[in-house]
Amino acid sequence: MITVALAKxxxxxxxxxxxxxxxxxxxxxLVSNNRQLMVPSSCGRARAxxxxxGDVPVYVAYGQAQLGVVGYDVLREHQMPVAxxxxxxxxxxxxxxxxxxxxxxxxxSDLPPHCRVASKFxxxxxxxxxxxxxxxxxxHLTGSVELGPLTGIAEAIVDLVASGRTLQENGLVAVEDLxxxxxxxxxxxxxxxxxxxxxxxITEEMRLNTKMVRETV
Amino acid sequence: MITVALAKxxxxxxxxxxxxxxxxxxxxxLVSNNRQLMVPSSCGRARAxxxxxGDVPVYVAYGQAQLGVVGYDVLREHQMPVAxxxxxxxxxxxxxxxxxxxxxxxxxSDLPPHCRVASKFxxxxxxxxxxxxxxxxxxHLTGSVELGPLTGIAEAIVDLVASGRTLQENGLVAVEDLxxxxxxxxxxxxxxxxxxxxxxxITEEMRLNTKMVRETV
Numbered sequence: 001m002i003t004v005a006l007a008k009x010x011x012x013x014x015x016x017x018x019x020x021x022x023x024x025x026x027x028x029x030l031v032s033n034n035r036q037l038m039v040p041s042s043c044g045r046a047r048a049x050x051x052x053x054g055d056v057p058v059y060v061a062y063g064q065a066q067l068g069v070v071g072y073d074v075l076r077e078h079q080m081p082v083a084x085x086x087x088x089x090x091x092x093x094x095x096x097x098x099x100x101x102x103x104x105x106x107x108x109s110d111l112p113p114h115c116r117v118a119s120k121f122x123x124x125x126x127x128x129x130x131x132x133x134x135x136x137x138x139x140h141l142t143g144s145v146e147l148g149p150l151t152g153i154a155e156a157i158v159d160l161v162a163s164g165r166t167l168q169e170n171g172l173v174a175v176e177d178l179x180x181x182x183x184x185x186x187x188x189x190x191x192x193x194x195x196x197x198x199x200x201x202i203t204e205e206m207r208l209n210t211k212m213v214r215e216t217v
Numbered sequence: 218m219i220t221v222a223l224a225k226x227x228x229x230x231x232x233x234x235x236x237x238x239x240x241x242x243x244x245x246x247l248v249s250n251n252r253q254l255m256v257p258s259s260c261g262r263a264r265a266x267x268x269x270x271g272d273v274p275v276y277v278a279y280g281q282a283q284l285g286v287v288g289y290d291v292l293r294e295h296q297m298p299v300a301x302x303x304x305x306x307x308x309x310x311x312x313x314x315x316x317x318x319x320x321x322x323x324x325x326s327d328l329p330p331h332c333r334v335a336s337k338f339x340x341x342x343x344x345x346x347x348x349x350x351x352x353x354x355x356x357h358l359t360g361s362v363e364l365g366p367l368t369g370i371a372e373a374i375v376d377l378v379a380s381g382r383t384l385q386e387n388g389l390v391a392v393e394d395l396x397x398x399x400x401x402x403x404x405x406x407x408x409x410x411x412x413x414x415x416x417x418x419i420t421e422e423m424r425l426n427t428k429m430v431r432e433t434v
Contacts, residue, residue, distance in 0.1 A: 052360035064368040143269035
Protein backbone atom coordinates (compact mmCIF):
# COMPACT_ATOMS: atom_id res chain seq x y z
CA MET A 1 0.00 0.00 0.00
CA ILE A 2 1.23 3.50 -0.88
CA THR A 3 1.36 5.98 1.99
CA VAL A 4 1.31 9.69 1.27
CA ALA A 5 2.19 12.32 3.91
CA LEU A 6 0.05 15.43 3.56
CA ALA A 7 0.52 18.68 5.47
CA LYS A 8 -2.47 19.89 7.45
CA UNK A 9 -3.39 23.48 6.78
CA UNK A 10 -3.09 25.75 3.77
CA UNK A 11 -1.70 23.16 1.32
CA UNK A 12 -4.18 20.37 2.07
CA UNK A 13 -7.00 21.17 -0.34
CA UNK A 14 -4.77 21.59 -3.39
CA UNK A 15 -2.76 18.50 -2.43
CA UNK A 16 -5.94 16.42 -2.45
CA UNK A 17 -6.93 17.85 -5.86
CA UNK A 18 -3.53 16.97 -7.32
CA UNK A 19 -3.62 13.38 -6.09
CA UNK A 20 -7.19 13.05 -7.38
CA UNK A 21 -5.90 13.93 -10.85
CA UNK A 22 -3.43 11.07 -10.45
CA UNK A 23 -6.18 8.64 -9.49
CA UNK A 24 -5.88 8.72 -5.68
CA UNK A 25 -8.94 10.11 -3.96
CA UNK A 26 -8.11 11.42 -0.47
CA UNK A 27 -11.11 13.76 -0.28
CA UNK A 28 -12.12 12.14 3.06
CA UNK A 29 -9.34 14.17 4.75
CA LEU A 30 -11.21 17.37 3.89
CA VAL A 31 -14.34 16.41 5.82
CA SER A 32 -14.38 19.05 8.51
CA ASN A 33 -15.15 16.74 11.43
CA ASN A 34 -12.46 14.23 10.44
CA ARG A 35 -10.31 13.57 13.51
CA GLN A 36 -8.44 10.63 11.99
CA LEU A 37 -4.79 11.13 11.12
CA MET A 38 -4.56 8.08 8.84
CA VAL A 39 -7.15 8.15 6.09
CA PRO A 40 -7.50 5.49 3.36
CA SER A 41 -8.11 6.60 -0.23
CA SER A 42 -11.53 5.70 -1.59
CA CYS A 43 -9.95 3.08 -3.90
CA GLY A 44 -8.18 1.38 -0.96
CA ARG A 45 -4.83 1.41 -2.86
CA ALA A 46 -3.30 4.10 -0.68
CA ARG A 47 -3.61 5.99 2.55
CA ALA A 48 -2.86 9.55 3.63
CA UNK A 49 -1.02 10.53 6.81
CA UNK A 50 -2.22 13.91 8.00
CA UNK A 51 0.70 15.57 9.76
CA UNK A 52 2.19 18.97 10.52
CA UNK A 53 4.00 20.75 7.73
CA GLY A 54 7.43 20.23 9.31
CA ASP A 55 6.79 16.51 9.86
CA VAL A 56 6.09 15.65 6.19
CA PRO A 57 9.79 15.32 5.22
CA VAL A 58 10.45 13.32 8.41
CA TYR A 59 7.84 10.68 7.55
CA VAL A 60 9.10 10.55 3.95
CA ALA A 61 12.79 10.43 4.91
CA TYR A 62 12.18 7.50 7.29
CA GLY A 63 10.11 5.71 4.62
CA GLN A 64 6.86 5.64 6.61
CA ALA A 65 5.43 7.53 3.65
CA GLN A 66 6.69 6.94 0.11
CA LEU A 67 5.44 10.30 -1.14
CA GLY A 68 4.64 13.62 0.46
CA VAL A 69 3.58 17.18 -0.32
CA VAL A 70 5.21 20.05 1.54
CA GLY A 71 6.33 23.64 1.02
CA TYR A 72 9.81 24.29 -0.37
CA ASP A 73 10.45 26.53 2.68
CA VAL A 74 10.22 23.48 4.97
CA LEU A 75 12.57 21.49 2.73
CA ARG A 76 15.11 24.34 2.77
CA GLU A 77 14.89 24.69 6.55
CA HIS A 78 14.99 21.04 7.57
CA GLN A 79 17.24 19.54 4.87
CA MET A 80 16.05 15.97 5.27
CA PRO A 81 17.29 13.28 2.84
CA VAL A 82 14.29 13.15 0.49
CA ALA A 83 13.99 13.23 -3.30
CA UNK A 84 12.52 16.44 -4.72
CA UNK A 85 10.21 15.17 -7.47
CA UNK A 86 8.01 18.00 -8.67
CA UNK A 87 7.10 21.64 -8.19
CA UNK A 88 3.32 21.44 -7.88
CA UNK A 89 2.88 25.16 -8.44
CA UNK A 90 0.37 25.95 -5.69
CA UNK A 91 0.98 27.44 -2.23
CA UNK A 92 3.17 30.16 -3.66
CA UNK A 93 4.82 32.53 -1.22
CA UNK A 94 8.18 34.18 -0.57
CA UNK A 95 10.65 33.88 2.27
CA UNK A 96 11.34 37.53 3.03
CA UNK A 97 13.17 39.87 5.34
CA UNK A 98 10.68 42.36 6.78
CA UNK A 99 11.20 45.43 8.94
CA UNK A 100 9.05 48.10 10.56
CA UNK A 101 7.74 50.44 7.89
CA UNK A 102 8.86 53.35 10.08
CA UNK A 103 12.43 52.01 10.37
CA UNK A 104 13.58 53.45 7.05
CA UNK A 105 15.57 50.29 6.15
CA UNK A 106 15.31 49.68 2.40
CA UNK A 107 17.23 46.40 2.13
CA UNK A 108 18.64 43.73 4.43
CA SER A 109 22.16 45.15 4.26
CA ASP A 110 20.87 48.41 5.84
CA LEU A 111 20.34 46.55 9.12
CA PRO A 112 22.87 47.42 11.82
CA PRO A 113 25.47 44.69 12.49
CA HIS A 114 24.69 42.53 15.55
CA CYS A 115 21.02 43.48 15.51
CA ARG A 116 18.45 40.82 16.35
CA VAL A 117 16.40 39.02 13.71
CA ALA A 118 13.44 36.82 14.72
CA SER A 119 12.36 33.84 12.66
CA LYS A 120 10.84 30.39 12.63
CA PHE A 121 13.32 29.61 9.83
CA UNK A 122 16.61 30.25 11.59
CA UNK A 123 18.65 28.00 9.30
CA UNK A 124 17.46 29.84 6.17
CA UNK A 125 18.03 33.19 7.90
CA UNK A 126 21.52 32.17 9.04
CA UNK A 127 22.54 31.19 5.49
CA UNK A 128 21.16 34.43 4.08
CA UNK A 129 22.90 36.76 6.54
CA UNK A 130 26.13 34.75 6.35
CA UNK A 131 26.13 35.21 2.57
CA UNK A 132 25.52 38.94 3.10
CA UNK A 133 28.45 38.93 5.54
CA UNK A 134 26.23 40.71 8.05
CA UNK A 135 26.52 39.34 11.59
CA UNK A 136 23.10 39.23 13.26
CA UNK A 137 21.73 37.54 16.38
CA UNK A 138 18.93 35.15 15.46
CA UNK A 139 16.01 34.73 17.86
CA HIS A 140 14.11 31.52 17.25
CA LEU A 141 10.34 31.97 17.63
CA THR A 142 7.73 29.32 16.91
CA GLY A 143 4.77 31.53 16.00
CA SER A 144 3.51 35.08 15.39
CA VAL A 145 6.94 36.25 14.28
CA GLU A 146 5.38 39.55 13.17
CA LEU A 147 5.24 40.45 16.89
CA GLY A 148 9.07 40.61 16.90
CA PRO A 149 9.68 44.19 15.73
CA LEU A 150 6.57 45.47 17.57
CA THR A 151 7.76 44.22 20.94
CA GLY A 152 11.34 45.21 20.25
CA ILE A 153 12.71 41.68 20.57
CA ALA A 154 14.06 42.00 17.01
CA GLU A 155 14.84 44.71 14.46
CA ALA A 156 13.78 42.52 11.55
CA ILE A 157 12.11 39.19 10.83
CA VAL A 158 12.57 36.46 8.25
CA ASP A 159 9.22 34.88 7.47
CA LEU A 160 6.92 33.55 4.77
CA VAL A 161 4.89 36.19 2.98
CA ALA A 162 1.92 35.25 0.83
CA SER A 163 -0.57 38.09 0.45
CA GLY A 164 1.40 40.47 2.69
CA ARG A 165 -1.70 41.22 4.78
CA THR A 166 -0.17 40.07 8.08
CA LEU A 167 2.85 42.33 7.53
CA GLN A 168 0.64 45.28 6.62
CA GLU A 169 -1.63 44.80 9.64
CA ASN A 170 1.45 44.98 11.85
CA GLY A 171 3.09 48.01 10.23
CA LEU A 172 5.81 45.88 8.62
CA VAL A 173 7.17 45.87 5.10
CA ALA A 174 9.15 43.22 3.18
CA VAL A 175 12.48 44.61 1.98
CA GLU A 176 14.19 41.60 0.42
CA ASP A 177 13.38 38.03 -0.64
CA LEU A 178 15.51 35.03 0.28
CA UNK A 179 13.72 32.69 -2.15
CA UNK A 180 10.33 31.80 -3.59
CA UNK A 181 8.44 28.84 -2.21
CA UNK A 182 5.65 26.58 -3.46
CA UNK A 183 4.34 23.08 -2.76
CA UNK A 184 6.64 20.23 -3.76
CA UNK A 185 6.08 16.52 -4.29
CA UNK A 186 8.82 14.62 -2.47
CA UNK A 187 9.66 10.93 -2.29
CA UNK A 188 11.59 8.46 -0.20
CA UNK A 189 14.78 7.71 -2.17
CA UNK A 190 14.86 3.99 -1.39
CA UNK A 191 11.15 3.48 -2.15
CA UNK A 192 11.65 5.22 -5.49
CA UNK A 193 14.57 2.95 -6.35
CA UNK A 194 12.60 -0.19 -5.46
CA UNK A 195 9.44 1.12 -7.14
CA UNK A 196 7.63 -1.42 -9.32
CA UNK A 197 5.95 1.36 -11.26
CA UNK A 198 3.16 2.67 -9.04
CA UNK A 199 5.08 5.63 -7.56
CA UNK A 200 6.49 6.56 -10.94
CA UNK A 201 3.09 6.55 -12.60
CA ILE A 202 1.57 8.75 -9.87
CA THR A 203 4.48 11.18 -10.21
CA GLU A 204 4.17 11.25 -14.01
CA GLU A 205 0.43 11.85 -13.93
CA MET A 206 0.93 14.68 -11.46
CA ARG A 207 3.70 16.11 -13.65
CA LEU A 208 1.46 16.11 -16.72
CA ASN A 209 -1.41 17.61 -14.78
CA THR A 210 0.79 20.36 -13.29
CA LYS A 211 2.13 21.16 -16.78
CA MET A 212 -1.39 21.29 -18.23
CA VAL A 213 -2.58 23.63 -15.49
CA ARG A 214 0.38 25.92 -16.19
CA GLU A 215 -0.27 26.01 -19.92
CA THR A 216 -3.94 26.83 -19.38
CA VAL A 217 -3.15 29.69 -17.00
CA MET B 218 4.45 49.39 32.02
CA ILE B 219 4.60 45.72 33.00
CA THR B 220 4.46 43.24 30.12
CA VAL B 221 3.33 39.68 30.76
CA ALA B 222 3.85 36.87 28.21
CA LEU B 223 0.94 34.44 28.22
CA ALA B 224 0.77 31.15 26.33
CA LYS B 225 -2.13 30.73 23.94
CA UNK B 226 -4.05 27.51 24.41
CA UNK B 227 -4.78 25.32 27.39
CA UNK B 228 -3.08 27.48 30.05
CA UNK B 229 -4.61 30.81 29.02
CA UNK B 230 -7.86 30.83 31.00
CA UNK B 231 -6.24 29.89 34.33
CA UNK B 232 -3.37 32.33 33.71
CA UNK B 233 -5.87 35.17 33.35
CA UNK B 234 -7.64 34.09 36.56
CA UNK B 235 -4.36 34.08 38.48
CA UNK B 236 -3.34 37.55 37.31
CA UNK B 237 -6.84 38.84 38.12
CA UNK B 238 -6.31 37.70 41.72
CA UNK B 239 -3.14 39.82 41.71
CA UNK B 240 -4.99 42.87 40.43
CA UNK B 241 -4.22 42.64 36.69
CA UNK B 242 -7.29 42.07 34.55
CA UNK B 243 -6.37 40.53 31.18
CA UNK B 244 -9.82 39.06 30.54
CA UNK B 245 -9.91 40.81 27.13
CA UNK B 246 -7.55 38.10 25.80
CA LEU B 247 -10.30 35.51 26.35
CA VAL B 248 -12.78 37.22 24.01
CA SER B 249 -13.14 34.62 21.29
CA ASN B 250 -12.87 37.00 18.34
CA ASN B 251 -9.77 38.74 19.74
CA ARG B 252 -7.11 38.75 17.01
CA GLN B 253 -4.79 41.14 18.81
CA LEU B 254 -1.55 39.73 20.14
CA MET B 255 -0.82 42.65 22.50
CA VAL B 256 -3.68 43.31 24.87
CA PRO B 257 -3.70 46.01 27.58
CA SER B 258 -5.05 45.16 31.03
CA SER B 259 -8.27 46.95 31.93
CA CYS B 260 -6.37 49.11 34.48
CA GLY B 261 -3.85 50.22 31.86
CA ARG B 262 -0.91 49.34 34.17
CA ALA B 263 0.14 46.32 32.18
CA ARG B 264 -0.22 44.53 28.88
CA ALA B 265 -0.30 40.88 27.86
CA UNK B 266 1.63 39.41 24.94
CA UNK B 267 -0.24 36.41 23.54
CA UNK B 268 2.34 34.02 22.17
CA UNK B 269 2.96 30.34 21.55
CA UNK B 270 3.85 28.18 24.51
CA GLY B 271 7.48 27.77 23.42
CA ASP B 272 7.93 31.51 22.87
CA VAL B 273 6.99 32.60 26.41
CA PRO B 274 10.48 31.94 27.88
CA VAL B 275 12.07 33.65 24.84
CA TYR B 276 10.17 36.91 25.40
CA VAL B 277 10.91 36.76 29.13
CA ALA B 278 14.60 35.88 28.67
CA TYR B 279 15.10 38.83 26.30
CA GLY B 280 13.24 41.16 28.69
CA GLN B 281 10.43 42.04 26.29
CA ALA B 282 8.15 40.64 28.98
CA GLN B 283 9.03 40.94 32.68
CA LEU B 284 6.79 38.06 33.70
CA GLY B 285 5.35 35.03 31.93
CA VAL B 286 3.32 31.90 32.50
CA VAL B 287 4.36 28.67 30.83
CA GLY B 288 4.41 24.92 31.42
CA TYR B 289 7.37 23.40 33.26
CA ASP B 290 7.81 21.02 30.27
CA VAL B 291 8.70 23.98 28.03
CA LEU B 292 11.18 25.30 30.62
CA ARG B 293 12.85 21.90 30.86
CA GLU B 294 13.06 21.55 27.09
CA HIS B 295 14.27 25.04 26.15
CA GLN B 296 16.45 25.92 29.16
CA MET B 297 16.29 29.69 28.65
CA PRO B 298 17.86 31.96 31.30
CA VAL B 299 14.71 32.95 33.21
CA ALA B 300 13.89 33.01 36.93
CA UNK B 301 11.45 30.33 38.08
CA UNK B 302 9.21 32.20 40.52
CA UNK B 303 6.21 30.08 41.35
CA UNK B 304 4.43 26.81 40.69
CA UNK B 305 0.91 27.99 39.88
CA UNK B 306 -0.56 24.53 40.30
CA UNK B 307 -2.80 24.37 37.22
CA UNK B 308 -2.15 22.72 33.85
CA UNK B 309 -0.97 19.56 35.51
CA UNK B 310 0.32 16.80 33.29
CA UNK B 311 3.17 14.31 33.06
CA UNK B 312 6.00 13.88 30.58
CA UNK B 313 5.79 10.18 29.86
CA UNK B 314 7.24 7.40 27.77
CA UNK B 315 4.40 5.64 25.95
CA UNK B 316 4.37 2.50 23.83
CA UNK B 317 1.82 0.46 21.90
CA UNK B 318 -0.41 -1.42 24.32
CA UNK B 319 0.19 -4.56 22.25
CA UNK B 320 4.00 -4.21 22.47
CA UNK B 321 4.27 -5.83 25.89
CA UNK B 322 6.87 -3.31 27.12
CA UNK B 323 6.28 -2.57 30.79
CA UNK B 324 8.96 0.09 31.38
CA UNK B 325 11.31 2.26 29.34
CA SER B 326 14.27 -0.05 29.96
CA ASP B 327 12.38 -2.87 28.17
CA LEU B 328 12.82 -1.01 24.87
CA PRO B 329 15.38 -2.57 22.54
CA PRO B 330 18.68 -0.64 22.25
CA HIS B 331 18.90 1.61 19.16
CA CYS B 332 15.15 1.66 18.68
CA ARG B 333 13.52 4.89 17.56
CA VAL B 334 11.67 7.21 19.94
CA ALA B 335 9.56 10.10 18.57
CA SER B 336 9.04 13.30 20.53
CA LYS B 337 8.52 17.03 20.42
CA PHE B 338 10.69 17.17 23.53
CA UNK B 339 13.91 15.64 22.23
CA UNK B 340 16.14 17.32 24.82
CA UNK B 341 14.09 15.91 27.71
CA UNK B 342 13.99 12.51 26.00
CA UNK B 343 17.75 12.55 25.36
CA UNK B 344 18.49 13.30 29.04
CA UNK B 345 16.13 10.55 30.19
CA UNK B 346 17.51 7.80 27.95
CA UNK B 347 21.11 8.89 28.61
CA UNK B 348 20.47 8.51 32.34
CA UNK B 349 18.97 5.07 31.67
CA UNK B 350 22.11 4.26 29.64
CA UNK B 351 19.85 3.09 26.83
CA UNK B 352 20.96 4.26 23.37
CA UNK B 353 17.95 5.26 21.26
CA UNK B 354 17.52 7.19 18.02
CA UNK B 355 15.34 10.24 18.61
CA UNK B 356 12.98 11.37 15.85
CA HIS B 357 11.93 14.98 16.26
CA LEU B 358 8.28 15.53 15.36
CA THR B 359 6.38 18.79 15.78
CA GLY B 360 2.84 17.46 16.25
CA SER B 361 0.62 14.38 16.60
CA VAL B 362 3.45 12.37 18.14
CA GLU B 363 0.93 9.62 18.96
CA LEU B 364 1.07 8.70 15.25
CA GLY B 365 4.68 7.55 15.75
CA PRO B 366 4.15 3.96 16.93
CA LEU B 367 1.09 3.51 14.66
CA THR B 368 3.02 4.35 11.50
CA GLY B 369 6.09 2.45 12.65
CA ILE B 370 8.37 5.48 12.58
CA ALA B 371 9.09 4.89 16.28
CA GLU B 372 8.79 2.13 18.86
CA ALA B 373 7.95 4.57 21.64
CA ILE B 374 7.14 8.23 22.20
CA VAL B 375 7.96 10.80 24.87
CA ASP B 376 5.06 13.21 25.21
CA LEU B 377 2.86 15.15 27.61
CA VAL B 378 -0.02 13.17 29.06
CA ALA B 379 -2.90 14.90 30.81
CA SER B 380 -6.08 12.80 30.80
CA GLY B 381 -4.53 9.97 28.79
CA ARG B 382 -7.41 10.03 26.31
CA THR B 383 -5.20 10.66 23.25
CA LEU B 384 -2.99 7.71 24.16
CA GLN B 385 -5.99 5.46 24.71
CA GLU B 386 -7.64 6.47 21.42
CA ASN B 387 -4.44 5.44 19.64
CA GLY B 388 -3.89 2.12 21.42
CA LEU B 389 -0.95 3.48 23.42
CA VAL B 390 -0.12 3.20 27.10
CA ALA B 391 2.22 5.27 29.30
CA VAL B 392 4.85 3.07 30.92
CA GLU B 393 7.08 5.55 32.74
CA ASP B 394 7.12 9.21 33.75
CA LEU B 395 10.07 11.55 33.17
CA UNK B 396 8.64 14.31 35.39
CA UNK B 397 5.45 16.08 36.37
CA UNK B 398 4.63 19.42 34.82
CA UNK B 399 2.38 22.35 35.71
CA UNK B 400 2.15 26.05 34.90
CA UNK B 401 4.96 28.21 36.26
CA UNK B 402 5.34 31.95 36.79
CA UNK B 403 8.69 33.03 35.38
CA UNK B 404 10.49 36.36 35.39
CA UNK B 405 13.28 38.20 33.61
CA UNK B 406 16.27 38.11 36.02
CA UNK B 407 17.43 41.66 35.32
CA UNK B 408 13.92 43.14 35.60
CA UNK B 409 13.48 41.39 38.93
CA UNK B 410 16.76 42.81 40.21
CA UNK B 411 15.83 46.35 39.15
CA UNK B 412 12.22 45.95 40.35
CA UNK B 413 10.88 48.91 42.31
CA UNK B 414 8.27 46.69 43.96
CA UNK B 415 5.56 46.13 41.36
CA UNK B 416 6.80 42.75 40.10
CA UNK B 417 7.46 41.55 43.61
CA UNK B 418 4.00 42.49 44.80
CA ILE B 419 2.33 40.70 41.84
CA THR B 420 4.42 37.60 42.54
CA GLU B 421 3.60 37.70 46.25
CA GLU B 422 -0.13 38.08 45.66
CA MET B 423 -0.06 35.17 43.22
CA ARG B 424 1.92 33.11 45.74
CA LEU B 425 -0.64 33.77 48.50
CA ASN B 426 -3.51 33.02 46.16
CA THR B 427 -1.93 29.76 44.93
CA LYS B 428 -1.33 28.71 48.52
CA MET B 429 -4.91 29.53 49.50
CA VAL B 430 -6.31 27.52 46.57
CA ARG B 431 -4.16 24.56 47.59
CA GLU B 432 -5.31 24.70 51.20
CA THR B 433 -8.96 24.85 50.14
CA VAL B 434 -8.61 21.85 47.83
